[in-house]
Amino acid sequence: MSDDVEDEVREEMRSTVAAFLDARSGAQGRRSEMAQPHGFDRALHDRAWDELGLGALPVPESLGGLGLGFREVATVVEEFGRRLTPSPLPGTLVTAVLVAERVARGGCAAGEEVLERMARQPLVLAAAGVTPGAGECLAGAGGALSGRLGAVPFGAVADGFLVVAGTGDAASVHFVPGDAPGVERTERAALDHTRRLADIAFADVPATPLSPPDDGGALAARLRALVRVSLAAESVAAARTCLDMTVEHLTLRRQFGRPLGSFQALKHRCADLALAVHGARAAVDYAVRFAASAPHPGEVDELGDGVGSVAALAKSMAADTFMDVAAEALQLHGGVGFTYEHDLHLYLKRAKSAQLLAGSGPALRRELADRLADA
């Protein structure tokens, strides 16, 4: 397929998913979804398989799927993110991308099995161990996992985990069924109402190692990068929604006899935000394309670490922009944005969660500084 044809396919996918999500009555739907057990709508999740076949998206054709890649997954992730739809689906798809990539290299029966299942029926997968500072987990000599990992999105309902054990060059990725013996999950109420988190404790849990021996942490680094780019993608989409809401508010609301949006100080602040969103949009698109092609021949491996630095850059930039937009939106909406009934606080909390998950801004810039020092 040429790039243009691919773009058209993705555009169609985007509008299909958008229509699917909008049909559930938008923000009101989100409020009721947040309140359901485990903080999401299980029926919507099921319908994503039954009506849209989203589960088959990253699954290889040989295993009954569509064999699409990270760019298409990112398209779906963005539509969920744009609406703050509380759902384990984005995490599931991103996690499945890594499994599919691993399966493509052969010798990964566990991965094939889970993908095959995922092409057919609704499933929840989750990545654990990608947020530095939220616990740790180690693989024992026999490959069994022990430790505790926090901040796992929708971890309480996962049918399977990709677990990063160890750190740095020694980090490895393992597949663990959700109901494996020794796994204990504790669902946590989250600051961000739209993304329930879980702590997962591993007590000598038998696991299937996915990382090839001595891969120097490469597979773990790739999983982390995919998760970061995915957070970046949903952040820039949500930031855009939030900016649009603000512009609309400023256009409609009058104070001192004029539309708020005609006050130049506010206009200029919005212009700065628009520029930040514009830049974050470009960074995310670049990172998604880069991540999808590992690396795409048309992109530059700037610091010689594959998609790593691009992912860190895009995630820090997009999540910080989202936070800036949400914070300014709250300021510019005045008191009404402070009410629980208004959606703005959901964006604010989501932005903070996007910043803190999978490496905070300061942590990512530290990583980039280390790479820049060596480059």
Place this chain on the structure above:
Amino acid sequence: MSDDVEDEVREEMRSTVAAFLDARSGAQGRRSEMAQPHGFDRALHDRAWDELGLGALPVPESLGGLGLGFREVATVVEEFGRRLTPSPLPGTLVTAVLVAERVARGGCAAGEEVLERMARQPLVLAAAGVTPGAGECLAGAGGALSGRLGAVPFGAVADGFLVVAGTGDAASVHFVPGDAPGVERTERAALDHTRRLADIAFADVPATPLSPPDDGGALAARLRALVRVSLAAESVAAARTCLDMTVEHLTLRRQFGRPLGSFQALKHRCADLALAVHGARAAVDYAVRFAASAPHPGEVDELGDGVGSVAALAKSMAADTFMDVAAEALQLHGGVGFTYEHDLHLYLKRAKSAQLLAGSGPALRRELADRLADA
């Protein structure tokens, strides 16, 4: 004297110095002063003694002076700073304050001699070794100094130096006559046209130690603090001038059929600058009062290091504010501020020099972080 009476005395001193400086025809005077040998007007310096008796200000009454302290010196420093008057006088007075303090503790004939001379006739004193990163100097066993110190304001014309040798707890202060054998000075053209700098090389130079034995670097720390507070004081005064120039420009100049100053985005940026200047003003006043009383009983030794942290705080805050104001002034003046003939670039360069001398913002914040970590 009560506080109010002192305030009145200082206010009178301020207006006397202001009138003295303004009488030399303001900015035009500055342009010709900059161009003179060593970058200042020697005649003006002499007149400061003959007409105003400024040299006698920090000299104890017993040595023929007025016996005033750092608050009065800071008042003079501000008036010079407010006008960017190129002059070694501020540095001379601040240096003399330390000498006077040392003399007051007794057993300092060299200090008495220089102060006595200074009460009678024009003199230039300079502090060397107070800017981290600009060379280093060490005191040998016999008290002789060796090394090289850069960034000494008006060091090429100094009749005497206070030299900080060594660092940290081992730092000590030494008096060196400007014509001492082994002293070699190299005048440097400076980015800041209003403050010529010099490199001073010391080759086994006999020097009079002023620090009491084992004072743990206290005298050196005090000298550094006084220099920092002095830079803070001149910075906040210059920032205020620069802000006033900008407000005047915005009020007079019209674009798109309105006074520039009626555009809300510009107004808000000016308001933020005004707030920063307001805060810096308060910080400088506090630091000056604190430094003058070593410590004043009415002030708090926040991090238990005397005036040190207050000086670091005030200097970083005031110099950064000055830079912010000067930069915004340039932006808001548009092209005209870019010409050599306009004074704005003198403010911009002076602000950068205030930031970089005697410890940059990053360096001072590092110092404060270390203290905050121990507090």
Place this chain on the structure above:
Amino acid sequence: MTMGGETEVPEAGEEFRLRVRGWLAEQLGGEFSDVVDTGGPGHEDEALERRRAWERRLGSEGWIGLGWPTEHGGGGASLARQVVFHEEYAAAGGPGRLMHMSEQLLGPTLLAHGSDDQRRRFLPGILAGEDLWCQGYSEPGAGSDLASVRTRAVREGEEYVLTGQKVWTSLAHLADWIFVLARTDPDSTRHAGLSYLLVPLDQPGVEIRPIRQLTGTSEFNEVFFDGARTAAANRVGEEGDGWRVAMSTLGFERGVATLGQQIGFRREFDAALRLARANGAWADAELRNRLVRAWVRLRVMRYTALASLRSSGGGASGLEASLSKLQWAEWHRELGELAVDVAGTEALTVAPPYELTDEQTLFLFSRADTIYGGSNEVQRNIIAERLLGLPRG
């Protein structure tokens, strides 16, 4: 580290400070130990009955209206002593003040503009810590445009009849009275034609509904007037003069309390610093730098407040109030963000059902600081026009 307020406001006298401190220690270490640190932002509804008792205790000991003139039952204390009281109160972890609006806003308004009769009638209840008042200025949709009041009061004989809606009235569900800006001239717009009315809340024409906030808690209310009544004698100042009456004391809210407020800020900053040291965030260069900058700016705020105190000899001027408000509101909002960033991944979760940590509460609530009581934008307009003399837009 100590704030060491004890020596910075020496004019108040050391003896006075020790007396305040001693009394607070006795009360808050004893009978009222259960209210220590309660009722802060985001927790306004904590321990309400006990905090009402505490207000009565403050009143009976003469700590309410400390600076009011003695002829009106106040303490006649100097500004310095008022500051000392606020500082010591904050340092001792005194609970959030239920009488805040009554003492800081209504009291000064009655002192300045009330009739003798109104003062005799209403001040004693405030001074005794008995009568709770709430503020009725803000209206839905008005935002920073305080003058766009739509609540109407129609004169009927010796009464006014009110129709309309007020919003963001804290403590309305507890308060006895509300002071209201209402439009008494139906043909007027904006600042003209408003009157300042004192309205009893316990009557059929008043409905109070809590507003649920982004924290999930409800500290504020909407107050609906539908035929609510108050005596014409409860109008403060002349009919149509309400804007001037209300504005003249709006700055009072931020006068002497500033230095006490900063003690509270310092406690919040110290908590963030402690957390950073404990959880390793201090080792991160970026977070460390932000903490240092926050400390610097907190000190600068203190220097600013001390300078203002020194120069004014009285309440802060309107302009100084604007500078101070913009300064602390921005600082506090940034501290809120810094605090959760220091907490890091710990800040991702809450205790069920939705109980926020101190850092999270600070993060969310501090965002109101830059909006209420004159938004940042309003303060910047005031500073640009009144301090710098820039032309109106």
Place this chain on the structure above:
Amino acid sequence: MTMGGETEVPEAGEEFRLRVRGWLAEQLGGEFSDVVDTGGPGHEDEALERRRAWERRLGSEGWIGLGWPTEHGGGGASLARQVVFHEEYAAAGGPGRLMHMSEQLLGPTLLAHGSDDQRRRFLPGILAGEDLWCQGYSEPGAGSDLASVRTRAVREGEEYVLTGQKVWTSLAHLADWIFVLARTDPDSTRHAGLSYLLVPLDQPGVEIRPIRQLTGTSEFNEVFFDGARTAAANRVGEEGDGWRVAMSTLGFERGVATLGQQIGFRREFDAALRLARANGAWADAELRNRLVRAWVRLRVMRYTALASLRSSGGGASGLEASLSKLQWAEWHRELGELAVDVAGTEALTVAPPYELTDEQTLFLFSRADTIYGGSNEVQRNIIAERLLGLPRG
């Protein structure tokens, strides 16, 4: 580190890139090695004669007007190839372009609005690297208000007679011609009544005075018209239509050159990074953090420019030009400040009499970026109104 532009714009063809690179290496490594890295901002007056020769060489080899239509003597190259040329040019340290205004501004204007006659007469001189043009839009005191043109042109028979003053005209002392916005309708105001005139500089009615800048150097000029004349045939477009003519190509200045410009930025950033590593500034957490942020934003600018290139298929839209201008101007100004802060105390002094280091030049000159060619304020207005649709003030 490599910028690796070679693979990011693959559409241009690797062969083309290698050809450009080879030719530049041959010239700049050989006959023209003396002009490498000359003529950058703050050094516009370096090596002038040699750089004129260089322009003629570029012209004779067909590198000027690379993207212009072949029927007008241009290279007819695709956008991608133009980008590649700019990138390779910057990466090779090609000297500051004397023909910048001629090629990027006047050429496109004549292509879009010129008469056949004007094109035949003026384009060949530009394509040959012979005729230098300078821009006459800005006037003293007008600031960002480009439309407040006061320079007048009165029609006398078949000529216009000009009176007035232009400012910030770079290279006027070298240029042969100036293109001017002048008011031809004396009763008009603002955008209406302006005409776009081509005026020869070598005539008695024109005086050119250099402007000394904050760097102490003089790269710009004031141009005074006092009875200067030009033929009516040298008017581009209709009388009174000058605003539209001038504005239609203002964005061209910032189109394909952006990616090349970024290579230059990268060289400046890399120099600051190298300096930081060499002098220890990299060990300072705050400076390190600023360097990382600058690197991130530089990459983001590149991604933005690539995306714009991908989506536009042509020159950047006016809106994208505004976004790009605001983005790079702010970035560049901050880099200037960062560079001197990295240099630290070394940045305090200059070589006598007043020769600035690269960091100091960057610090001072980059402050013009946020002012000229549409100030930050103008760009923010455009973005707010045209991208976001916010109402005019």
